[in-house]
Amino acid sequence: MSALEELLAYPGLWRGRGTGTPAATPTRPSGFAQLDRVLRGGWPRGQLTELIGTPFGCGETRMLLPVLAACTRERRRVMLVAPPATPWVPGWRQLGVDPGLVFVIRAASEEDIIWSCEQILRHPKTGALLAWLHGNRSAPLRRLRLAAGAGDACAFLYRPPAAAAQPSPAHLRIRWRADGDQLHLEVIKFTGGRVADDKPVAIRRDDY
Amino acid sequence: MKTRDDQGHTSVRSSPGARRASVGGPQLALLPPVLPERNPETESASGQALWLAVDLPHLALDALVQTGSMASKPLIITEDSARPRVHDANRSARQAGVRPGMALADALAVLNAPIVRDYEPEIIRQHLQTLASVLLQFTDHVCPEPGERRILLEVGRSLRLFRGTAALEARVRDTLRQLGYTPRIGIARTPAAARLLAHLRHPARPLARDALRRTLSPLPLTVLPLPAADITALHGIGLERIGELLRLPRNDLTLRYGTRLPELIDRLLGDRPEPVPRFRPPETPAFQLDFDQEVNAIGALRFPLKRLLLQLEQTLRAGNHHIQGLELQLRHRGTTTRLTLERSQPGSRAEEWLELWNIRLSRLELPAPVRGLRLAVPCLLPAGADPAGLFNSRDGTRDDSGFLTRLRARLGDDAVLRFAPTLQPLPEEAQEACSPETFPALTSAGATPAQRVVGASLWLCPPQPSPPPGPLEWLGRLEGGWWTGNDQRRDYAVTTDRQGRLCWVFRDLRSGQWQLQGFWG
Numbered sequence: 001m002s003a004l005e006e007l008l009a010y011p012g013l014w015r016g017r018g019t020g021t022p023a024a025t026p027t028r029p030s031g032f033a034q035l036d037r038v039l040r041g042g043w044p045r046g047q048l049t050e051l052i053g054t055p056f057g058c059g060e061t062r063m064l065l066p067v068l069a070a071c072t073r074e075r076r077r078v079m080l081v082a083p084p085a086t087p088w089v090p091g092w093r094q095l096g097v098d099p100g101l102v103f104v105i106r107a108a109s110e111e112d113i114i115w116s117c118e119q120i121l122r123h124p125k126t127g128a129l130l131a132w133l134h135g136n137r138s139a140p141l142r143r144l145r146l147a148a149g150a151g152d153a154c155a156f157l158y159r160p161p162a163a164a165a166q167p168s169p170a171h172l173r174i175r176w177r178a179d180g181d182q183l184h185l186e187v188i189k190f191t192g193g194r195v196a197d198d199k200p201v202a203i204r205r206d207d208y
Numbered sequence: 209m210k211t212r213d214d215q216g217h218t219s220v221r222s223s224p225g226a227r228r229a230s231v232g233g234p235q236l237a238l239l240p241p242v243l244p245e246r247n248p249e250t251e252s253a254s255g256q257a258l259w260l261a262v263d264l265p266h267l268a269l270d271a272l273v274q275t276g277s278m279a280s281k282p283l284i285i286t287e288d289s290a291r292p293r294v295h296d297a298n299r300s301a302r303q304a305g306v307r308p309g310m311a312l313a314d315a316l317a318v319l320n321a322p323i324v325r326d327y328e329p330e331i332i333r334q335h336l337q338t339l340a341s342v343l344l345q346f347t348d349h350v351c352p353e354p355g356e357r358r359i360l361l362e363v364g365r366s367l368r369l370f371r372g373t374a375a376l377e378a379r380v381r382d383t384l385r386q387l388g389y390t391p392r393i394g395i396a397r398t399p400a401a402a403r404l405l406a407h408l409r410h411p412a413r414p415l416a417r418d419a420l421r422r423t424l425s426p427l428p429l430t431v432l433p434l435p436a437a438d439i440t441a442l443h444g445i446g447l448e449r450i451g452e453l454l455r456l457p458r459n460d461l462t463l464r465y466g467t468r469l470p471e472l473i474d475r476l477l478g479d480r481p482e483p484v485p486r487f488r489p490p491e492t493p494a495f496q497l498d499f500d501q502e503v504n505a506i507g508a509l510r511f512p513l514k515r516l517l518l519q520l521e522q523t524l525r526a527g528n529h530h531i532q533g534l535e536l537q538l539r540h541r542g543t544t545t546r547l548t549l550e551r552s553q554p555g556s557r558a559e560e561w562l563e564l565w566n567i568r569l570s571r572l573e574l575p576a577p578v579r580g581l582r583l584a585v586p587c588l589l590p591a592g593a594d595p596a597g598l599f600n601s602r603d604g605t606r607d608d609s610g611f612l613t614r615l616r617a618r619l620g621d622d623a624v625l626r627f628a629p630t631l632q633p634l635p636e637e638a639q640e641a642c643s644p645e646t647f648p649a650l651t652s653a654g655a656t657p658a659q660r661v662v663g664a665s666l667w668l669c670p671p672q673p674s675p676p677p678g679p680l681e682w683l684g685r686l687e688g689g690w691w692t693g694n695d696q697r698r699d700y701a702v703t704t705d706r707q708g709r710l711c712w713v714f715r716d717l718r719s720g721q722w723q724l725q726g727f728w729g
Contacts, residue, residue: 057709057727061666085667088726089627089639090659092666099629099639100647105615106623116615123611178708 006191025171025192028154031066038187038201039172043067046152047171048145052164052188056084056132058178060158063203064130067154069096071127076153079120081105081131082113101127114140121147121155128154136160138168145169164188258364258373258415261402262343262380263392264336267357268296268327270389271335272500273512282319283500286312287327295327323500332357334496338519339384341489345526346370346380350487358406360399360484373413383522388515396420398478404431417477424476425451432472438465489527495519495583502541502577506569509538509578513565516583517558529588530554534561536583540576547572550621551613553645554589560610564617571618612644633657633688634696635668635725661686662700665712667727674724677703677713686714702728 027042036042043049043064051060068078078101080087089099105120107113110133117131121144141157148155157170164175173189177200186200264270268285282301286292292312301322306315316322336352340359343350349362363376370376377393384391394405395413401420405412408431414420427450429442447453454477458470474480495516503509513536524531532554538545549564616624627639628648638658642648661684680703687697697717705711710728715721 055707055709057667057711057729058707059710059729062710062729065666083667085669085727087627088635088665088668090629090635090656091662091664093629094655094659094664099627102626103612103644104625104627105619106625107619112619116619119611119615178704181704 026152028067028070030063032063032203035185035201035203039190043154043156044171045154046149047191048141048148048155048157048169050157050159050163050168050170050173051176052159052161052173053176054161056158058176059183059203060176061130063183064128064156065092065095065097068092068128071154072096072098072101074127075101075125076127077123077125078102079105079126079129081116081120081129082107083130083132110135110137110140114143117144117155117157118147121153122150124151126151126153128156130156130158132158133163134160136163136166138163138166142169145171256364256397257362258367258395258397259399259402260361260363260377260380261394261396261399261406262339262359262361262384263394263403263406264339264357264359264384264389265392266296266390267332267335269298271331271498272325273497273515282306282322283325284312284315284319284322285325285327289326325500329354331496331498334494337487337490338493338495338523339387339389340487341493342383342387342519342522342526343380344487344489345383345522346376348486349484351484352487356403358403360402362484363395373415377413387519387522396423398476399482399484400433400472400475401477403433404476407431420477421451421454425449425454429453434469434472438469441465489523492587493520493523493585495523496580497582498539498580499578502579504574504577506572506574509569509581510562510566512581513569513583514558514562516581517561517565520561520583520585521556521558524556524588524591527588528591530556530591531585531587532589533586534583535586536565536581538574538578539580539582540578543576545572545575548621549617551616553610553613554591556591564613567614567617616644629656629659631656633661633686634698635662635665635686636671639668657688658686662712665702665726665728667712667729669724669726671714671723671725674711674713674722676722677701677705677711679703680713685717700725 024040025047026045027039028045029042030036030039053060071078073096078097080102083104087102087104089102092102093099105116107116113131113133117129120126120129136159144155144157161175164173168189170189171191172187175186175188177184177186179202182202182204184200184202269283272283272285282304283298284301284306285295285297287295294306294308294310294312294315296308297306297315301315301319304320305318312324333354336354336357336359340350340352343359343361347361347363347366351360352358353360361380363370363373366376367373370379373395377395381391381393392406392409394402394407394410395415396402396405397415397417397420401414401424404410404427405423408427410423410427412419412423414423429439429447429450432439432450442453453469454473458473461470461473471480475482497512497516499512520531520534533548533550536547536549538547547568549561549568551564555561612624621643624644625641626644626647628642629639630637632638635658638656663683680701683700683702685697685699689696698714699717700712700714703711703713711724712726712728714723714725716723
């Protein structure tokens with residue numbers, strides 16, 4: 001059933017008495033014009049976004065800072081679940097994120113991480129969730145997708161490269177790769193339509 | 209007011225007790241005349257003492273949790289280890305013919321494999337203390353009597369608040385039933401008479417002296433708390449009922465039986481005041497339940513835990529307290545598992561605590577079968593306004609603290625953190641971890657020293673040696689710590705390593721070594 005619904009949501013599919021394009025997913029501007037164009041407005045809200053790549057620290061968190069700053073300006077929380085390092089809040093503050101709204105959740109087992117993410121996504125004050133998942137399994141993500149739909153937070157899941165080969169219920173999947181002074185973002189799944197051009201989006205890492 | 213008194217309660221006026229009570233009359237007269245309708249019963253008694261006795265004949269049984277499936281299995285509690293006899297027995301054992309007071313051997317003869325437990329006076333005393341704490345919500349004068357498994361309450365001044373004796377009695381009964389106890393309640397104008405009525409399950413509620421006399425008169429002498437010899441002696445002179453005893457002249461009774469008998473009569477009728485000590489609740493209450501059998505499944509702990517939490521809630525309500533942390537002890541054979549739970553907001557509601565404990569218990573593996581539960585309160589907090597509030601909190605979000613508390617209940621107390629910037633110059637000291645509920649107000653709106661120099665790095669690691677970096681972008685120099693003996697001079701830079709990571713590095717100016725401080729990305 002869900003496969004059929006997903007198929008019907010695909011804008012490339014022409015339906016005889018269709019109602020036109022499905023309702024657009026609400027988004028938050030990413031802060032990069034080029035990326036906003038590809039993502040049709042920005043990072044999706046109330047949906048899962050997977051960011052696949054390695055190693056930690058290439059700028060894959062920094063590219064989200066404009067979104068996180070926007071969340072804390074609305075007095076909504078930024079929840080970091082199982083980050084590989086400690087956030088250095090003076091730096092976050094410098095980039096406009098209120099440290100009082102940044103919460104770090106330490107969880108070790110996959111089960112605890114998923115459970116915490118679920119609780120966080122369902123909470124109305126959550127603005128953005130950043131979770132670092134180790135496992136390749138996609139099954140627990142279905143629970144997260146339901147939880148994300150219950151709120152309107154941006155849910156970013158960092159996953160190892162091996163996860164790219166697995167199917168996933170995420171709304172948007174992006175593979176990132178650092179190259180010189182650029183971060184290449186390649187959209188590998190985008191529910192609701194192909195990207196205009198299949199070329200990776202490049203973000204200059206010293207732009208921000 | 210006065211005329212109604214005269215009409216309805218002339219009998220009260222004529223009695224000496226009521227005359228004493230009318231000394232307090234001016235205070236009553238000061239009350240505003242417009243009050244919600246009062247029934248004459250409460251009015252006549254509102255100035256004088258009124259005693260409510262709670263008799264708990266099955267306390268030893270109530271104190272044992274009967275694990276659900278075993279409800280049909282006979283259970284007897286024995287006392288007096290020299291010549292064991294039955295103290296109390298559950299319904300299934302009673303149906304087989306076991307009665308309290310029976311010799312244990314006789315009981316065992318009629319029962320098929322019963323559970324036998326010893327009567328433990330210390331546990332009975334603890335339960336009475338807990339219940340006394342709970343009953344403090346109805347009056348400030350409570351007195352547990354452990355030897356008799358009874359609690360006395362002075363409720364004369366509580367009648368108006370609780371709208372009469374009948375309503376108050378129902379409240380007390382419901383409260384105790386909800387906690388899993390089976391009370392018998394008696395109300396009378398003297399403690400001695402209240403005890404008697406509670407013990408007999410007598411329905412009368414004599415508030416006036418004459419009514420009390422009328423109630424007591426038809427009762428047999430054997431119900432009086434007197435030694436058997438005295439009862440026999442009274443029977444010997446042809447007395448059967450209390451009323452016959454009351455008609456005899458006191459002085460002659462004193463001559464014949466000593467002072468004990470007249471004193472008892474005086475205390476029953478209220479002619480001689482009986483001092484009743486006041487109960488002071490313990491500073492750190494604890495609640496305990498024992499199981500009739502060892503419990504192996506976590507699920508079976510939930511129901512008794514709920515009962516403990518309800519006791520806790522009622523006790524906290526009586527003392528107008530809240531709690532923020534709780535310790536649950538699972539008592540095994542010889543050992544104890546201790547679990548603690550800390551909430552971000554103080555509260556007392558049993559359902560909230562039960563939900564948190566359910567989360568915690570669902571992740572627990574029992575190391576050994578559980579024989580009993582104990583709930584300890586590390587410290588009591590004064591209750592402010594109810595944190596859950598009548599409406600949701602101001603910014604429209606619901607159950608905000610509960611969310612973080614749930615996370616902490618499952619992941620551990622130090623698993624949910626925030627970091628606050630400090631004014632220390634060294635980056636690793638430029639922030640401190642705080643628990644979610646304590647977050648200092650940021651000292652200044654401006655940048656902290658570390659922030660001003662090294663700017664917008666995102667991630668921090670413990671400093672670790674790193675190979676000399678390739679091309680780098682200098683950030684600035686930080687010096688600090690000379691006042692603590694940890695003198696540091698560092699030049700900071702950002703560089704890209706071979707894997708493409710944006711590294712945040714520094715060179716120690718003393719040793720010339722490069723160290724990795726964190727990640728820029």
